[in-house]
Amino acid sequence: MTDSQRVTLGSLDHKVDELDSKIDAVAERLDSKIDESMAQTRMLFERSQSDIRQIAEGVDALNAKMGRADGARQNEDVDILKVAYGDLDRRLTRLEEGP
Numbered sequence: 001m002t003d004s005q006r007v008t009l010g011s012l013d014h015k016v017d018e019l020d021s022k023i024d025a026v027a028e029r030l031d032s033k034i035d036e037s038m039a040q041t042r043m044l045f046e047r048s049q050s051d052i053r054q055i056a057e058g059v060d061a062l063n064a065k066m067g068r069a070d071g072a073r074q075n076e077d078v079d080i081l082k083v084a085y086g087d088l089d090r091r092l093t094r095l096e097e098g099p
Helices: 002-095
Strands: none
Touching: none
């Protein structure tokens, strides 16, 4: 092997080592960015779960209120119907009894 070939091989060896170190640095930065993104994604996911849980609790509370209001309204409707039918029953009884 000649001196120029040794210099060229040594130069190539040095360049390959530089590329290896650059690739390692890029890989480390990429790993760091991936870890950071994963942490942010987990945080957003947990926050979303909390928000969904709060919404579900609100829906349950509204359903309970609506059920109570609906039951109260049905009771009022029944009371109104009782009064109306009672009035109609008295009128019918008067008509049946005649003058």
